[in-house]
Amino acid sequence: MRAVDRLALLTPANVRHRSGGTLFNRAVAAHAAALGQRVVVVPVPGRWPQPDRQAAARVRAAATGYRRVLVDGLIAGRSPEVITALTRRGIRTGLLVHLPERHGGAAQAGALAAADVVIIPSAWTGRWLLAHAWPLTGRPAAELSAKLVLARPGTAGTDGPAADGAADDAASPAALPVPEADGSSPVLACVAALTSNKNQVTLLRALTRLTDLPWSAQLIGSATADPAYAARVGRAAAPLGARVRVTGELGATAMTDRWPDVDLLVLPSTWESWGMVVTEALRHGIPAVVGDGTGAGEALAGPRGSGPWPAHGHDVAAGDPSAALPGAVVDAADPAALAAVLRRWLTDPGVRVRWREAAAVTRLPGWEPATTAVLAAMHSSTTVRSAR
Numbered sequence: 189m190r191a192v193d194r195l196a197l198l199t200p201a202n203v204r205h206r207s208g209g210t211l212f213n214r215a216v217a218a219h220a221a222a223l224g225q226r227v228v229v230v231p232v233p234g235r236w237p238q239p240d241r242q243a244a245a246r247v248r249a250a251a252t253g254y255r256r257v258l259v260d261g262l263i264a265g266r267s268p269e270v271i272t273a274l275t276r277r278g279i280r281t282g283l284l285v286h287l288p289e290r291h292g293g294a295a296q297a298g299a300l301a302a303a304d305v306v307i308i309p310s311a312w313t314g315r316w317l318l319a320h321a322w323p324l325t326g327r328p329a330a331e332l333s334a335k336l337v338l339a340r341p342g343t344a345g346t347d348g349p350a351a352d353g354a355a356d357d358a359a360s361p362a363a364l365p366v367p368e369a370d371g372s373s374p375v376l377a378c379v380a381a382l383t384s385n386k387n388q389v390t391l392l393r394a395l396t397r398l399t400d401l402p403w404s405a406q407l408i409g410s411a412t413a414d415p416a417y418a419a420r421v422g423r424a425a426a427p428l429g430a431r432v433r434v435t436g437e438l439g440a441t442a443m444t445d446r447w448p449d450v451d452l453l454v455l456p457s458t459w460e461s462w463g464m465v466v467t468e469a470l471r472h473g474i475p476a477v478v479g480d481g482t483g484a485g486e487a488l489a490g491p492r493g494s495g496p497w498p499a500h501g502h503d504v505a506a507g508d509p510s511a512a513l514p515g516a517v518v519d520a521a522d523p524a525a526l527a528a529v530l531r532r533w534l535t536d537p538g539v540r541v542r543w544r545e546a547a548a549v550t551r552l553p554g555w556e557p558a559t560t561a562v563l564a565a566m567h568s569s570t571t572v573r574s575a576r
Contacts (some may be wrong), residue, residue, distance in 0.1 A: 288320075
């Protein structure tokens with residue numbers, strides 16, 4: 189079969205729940221079309237992220253007919269042979285690291301070494317890979333730096349090609365009013381699959397320290413990604429009764445309808461490369477509390493640019509250091525620390541106003557910069573505009 193110059197994006201067929209990674213993949217494919225490019229999403233069967241003896245063969249079959257292939261990290265992050273199966277055929281192969289493997293060891297390092305380009309959603313991800321994964325290869329850090337490309341997620345239109353009418357315009361947050369002191373209970377939402385790294389159990393432990401105050405909380409996300417952890421979340425929520433609703437996963441339309449009822453997003457992740465829900469909340473004028481030491485702090489505060497890894501040591505499109513933060517960054521592993529931040533927000537109207545005002549003026553990019561960065565890194569045959 190004659191190879192064509194479209195870009196294939198190989199994704200794990202067994203991952204069906206709504207996640208930042210799946211939304212990123214869909215958005216890049218959709219917005220590539222707006223740039224005159226074609227990205228073909230090719231689901232690959234398997235029990236990813238666990239490779240088996242047939243993993244490389246299935247990936248080779250999925251890549252048949254393509255000269256350029258971007259492989260989702262859930263497929264290749266633990267399996268460098270998946271990458272080498274393509275590069276040995278002369279296929280330009282990229283590794284899309286949605287989230288590094290905290291204990292990926294030599295397999296993750298080998299996948300990074302084998303790839304022609306490594307796409308990452310945040311500077312946090314790049315720094316972690318350079319500090320913890322790449323040294324296992326024994327190669328100079330500059331070798332990985334030359335492969336790294338930042339493709340920070342955009343906002344709006346993550347579920348379809350026509351949802352974001354102007355992909356090259358910065359998204360303006362919805363003009364939502366600051367809640368009045370009318371006696372209504374503030375609504376907190378955690379929008380994430382119920383998995384251990386999203387850390388909903390610690391959030392619930394923090395909320396048990398705040399039962400003297402009015403509030404309600406919604407845990408919105410899939411319970412199928414990690415059923416054992418989802419059961420733990422259910423047990424931890426039970427003592428809080430009707431104050432906490434575990435809703436399950438909501439689709440794009442239902443989530444859009446839900447945002448106006450939310451006063452604060454809480455994403456207490458202990459392991460997070462970006463946190464697309466953070467920028468989605470900001471797009472609706474909603475502030476956020478996120479976990480320290482993760483990429484979610486970058487999603488909250490910036491910077492927001494996309495492009496090659498900065499060899500000069502300074503990030504692209506750095507944020508304004510003087511700008512007020514639209515929320516807070518906290519040690520999410522400590523329920524007492526998390527409870528303290530939430531108590532301050534619940535009891536201090538000034539804090540609520542400042543956070544909401546900061547969220548309302550946050551400027552967020554659409555999906556064109558990230559998509560352009562991906563296409564340029566994979567050497568698309570048609571000229572694309574700079575992502576910088």
